[in-house]
Amino acid sequence: MSIRLTRRAVRNGLRLKPTSVRCNARAYRRLIWLCTFAASALLASCQNVSTDEYLSGAAIKSPLRLSPANATVIESQSLQFTVTGGYPPYSFKLFSGGGSVSGSVYTAPSAIGSAVVTVSDTAGTSLASLITIVSNANCPTNFIPVPFNNSVGTTANFCVSKYEMKCNGACSGAPISAAAGLPWVSITQADAKTACALLGGQYHLITNAEWMTIARSIEATAANWSTGTVNSGAINRGHSDGTPASPLAASTDDDACSGTGQNCTVFNDQRRTHVLANGQTIWDFSGNAKEFIDWQLSTDRAGSGAGGYVELNTQTVTTSMPANTFKSNTTALNSANGIGMYLPDTDSQNGYAARGGHNANNSQAGIYHLDFGQNASFTSSQFGFRCVYQ
Numbered sequence: 176m177s178i179r180l181t182r183r184a185v186r187n188g189l190r191l192k193p194t195s196v197r198c199n200a201r202a203y204r205r206l207i208w209l210c211t212f213a214a215s216a217l218l219a220s221c222q223n224v225s226t227d228e229y230l231s232g233a234a235i236k237s238p239l240r241l242s243p244a245n246a247t248v249i250e251s252q253s254l255q256f257t258v259t260g261g262y263p264p265y266s267f268k269l270f271s272g273g274g275s276v277s278g279s280v281y282t283a284p285s286a287i288g289s290a291v292v293t294v295s296d297t298a299g300t301s302l303a304s305l306i307t308i309v310s311n312a313n314c315p316t317n318f319i320p321v322p323f324n325n326s327v328g329t330t331a332n333f334c335v336s337k338y339e340m341k342c343n344g345a346c347s348g349a350p351i352s353a354a355a356g357l358p359w360v361s362i363t364q365a366d367a368k369t370a371c372a373l374l375g376g377q378y379h380l381i382t383n384a385e386w387m388t389i390a391r392s393i394e395a396t397a398a399n400w401s402t403g404t405v406n407s408g409a410i411n412r413g414h415s416d417g418t419p420a421s422p423l424a425a426s427t428d429d430d431a432c433s434g435t436g437q438n439c440t441v442f443n444d445q446r447r448t449h450v451l452a453n454g455q456t457i458w459d460f461s462g463n464a465k466e467f468i469d470w471q472l473s474t475d476r477a478g479s480g481a482g483g484y485v486e487l488n489t490q491t492v493t494t495s496m497p498a499n500t501f502k503s504n505t506t507a508l509n510s511a512n513g514i515g516m517y518l519p520d521t522d523s524q525n526g527y528a529a530r531g532g533h534n535a536n537n538s539q540a541g542i543y544h545l546d547f548g549q550n551a552s553f554t555s556s557q558f559g560f561r562c563v564y565q
């Protein structure tokens with residue numbers, strides 16, 4: 176029997192190619208042993224770990240992984256990469272395109288385009304992330320760009336109000352998007368639609384598809400999770416603990432627990448801001464004022480008839496409510512993960528959808544919170560709205 180090391184095997188330290196093997200069990204066992212030993216020794220020498228370490232399994236590593244592998248970044252905004260597995264330390268490099276890399280952070284140039292960032296480990300394994308740089312120029316003041324997401328029904332980029340809508344002096348006419356001031360509440364869903372339209376022909380009350388696009392982007396962004404890792408721990412729920420017992424004005428992005436009584440120096444579930452995958456910050460998407468959206472469903476609601484709040488992801492979908500209209504991307508999540516809960520109410524009653532939860536919804540609040548319990552004339556000091564520009 177002979178074994179030939181291919182050039183690729185030498186380079187990768189892994190693949191051995193037998194060129195002639197007599198097919199009997201003893202030869203096969205010897206081949207397996209020899210391959211294992213040779214591969215371990217070769218890889219050990221490449222990685223500066225001992226053969227003993229290798230044979231004991233102490234040096235076995237998980238594959239190198241880079242997140243995100245694809246991203247959309249706004250001009251001049253930054254993107255934080257996360258790397259796991261392989262053989263640290265990792266080195267990042269701007270492979271092509273504009274912008275710059277510092278540590279594990281990519282900063283886009285001030286012009287649209289694309290870029291490729293690579294990460295390499297000490298074993299010489301490299302992975303790449305394709306970045307699309309888009310313009311922020313088309314969003315109105317205090318509206319932030321959101322890339323579309325076909326999987327939840329949006330087909331074009333849009334701009335969403337960074338804040339819950341506020342009254343422009345008197346609470347009539349067109350609303351404004353601003354950090355200062357309390358949210359415009361005590362308004363029906365129909366009047367919220369009218370108010371957004373009064374901003375101009377390109378404005379409307381946020382649709383459910385747009386809400387889901389933002390929620391999915393928040394869910395996929397590590398910075399929103401208590402552990403700093405997607406799907407591990409919980410997503411912050413915003414001002415939702417009932418103290419103080421009313422909606423709050425917003426603040427600057429570095430004061431994300433403003434008015435809540437909590438401290439955001441480290442992760443806190445009352446933190447009022449979320450970061451989208453493109454690096455943009457949105458306020459009070461979960462909690463503070465619950466937000467009417469442009470969705471009214473009279474019948475065929477998932478989980479209809481439930482007496483109170485239920486988990487979102489355990490509900491059986493209906494024709495009118497497929498999973499992509501209300502469930503999180505990872506359906507193993509529940510309210511303990513901070514995604515919020517669902518009030519289906521009874522079919523043929525109410526059905527005006529409001530999302531995100533309010534300042535006293537506690538663990539029911541969350542980015543996917545959905546409440547069908549309102550009728551056409553319902554108003555509340557806990558319910559506001561948010562407009563979109565497109």
Ligand SMILES: [Ca+2]
Pocket residue numbers: 416417418419435436437445
């Ligand atoms: Ca509080």
Ligand SMILES: [Ca+2]
Pocket residue numbers: 339459460461462463464465466531532
């Ligand atoms: Ca809200």
